[in-house]
Amino acid sequence: MHELLWNDAGPSTLRAGPRTWTVTPTIGLWLPAGTVHSAAARAGTVYRATYFSLEMAAESARPLPTEPVSLRVTGLLRELLLRLGDESLNEHSRRLTETMVLDVLAPAPHQFLVHEPTAGLLQPIVAAVLSDPSDARTLRDWSRQLKVSERTITRAFRAETGLGFARWVGSVRVQRATTLLADGEPLEDIAEAMGYRSPSAFGAAFRKLTGTTPSSLRN
Structure with missing residues (x-):
């Protein structure tokens, strides 16, 4: 599964190899399937993870990142991700919402990472x-x-x-x-x-x- 990390409140960090990214309520992180990583968050941080199957991602109209990349968490993206958390969504609505999420993903202007x-x-x-x-x-x-x-x-x-x-x-x-x-x-x-x-x-x-x-x- 591909993973999209984003926070409701507070900051967290994710480390993959020598690189460490920051995740906040306005900066998310796309994590391709198979990326070995560890994560840490301060007490009080509210973090979320949204998963996308390889099959779903393969159907995306846009090429998806093959490396971890910081993303802008816009108001639209946040609302779509919250919608995916609704367990009452039927399969058609879920697939449509997932497609919209993948279509509006945009890299953050700066990657907010430190390569050690x-x-x-x-x-x-x-x-x-x-x-x-x-x-x-x-x-x-x-x-x-x-x-x-x-x-x-x-x-x-x-x-x-x-x-x-x-x-x-x-x-x-x-x-x-x-x-x-x-x-x-x-x-x-x-x-x-x-x-x-x-x-x-x-x-x-x-x-x-x-x-x-x-x-x-x-x-």
Whole structure:
């Protein structure tokens, strides 16, 4: 079965291999059949999973993702998914609703995932940033500390994640911030926790990385 994960309240995370995605009331996740994964949610999170058979998906008029992908949970998509939870639906109505769900699926503007590199060289950086996203050390700082060139660090990040150092740090901050936003934390506190000098600086960085505003991801 393919799986579509979405939350009624609060944030959760899903990990598949070295990649971790965020799921919130406005960001869902399409999980293709056969994807080995683990998931975690804070107390109070209300999460849902909607399943689609391989046969049903094969009949979709649009090609469906073959890899996990973050999805926009629009008002229409939410209503359709809630309808699928109605046990009184007859088979015809259920199939029609499933078809509509698969037809309106749309990727989120940003994938809200963190790809954790495994290269030994990068482990001090990865451990520091995952432990404290506000860590202010720059690429130059890490170059000096690890006694390698900035280019070597950048190449190692790009080889595993497709991102440079700064962009990777930004992806960690976005994911953590998204979780805090879904929890309703004040913007001032989130900005400080992510290492930004002000909520406006945090908002500008968030928009640059995701194409949307922090407030649009609140529950």
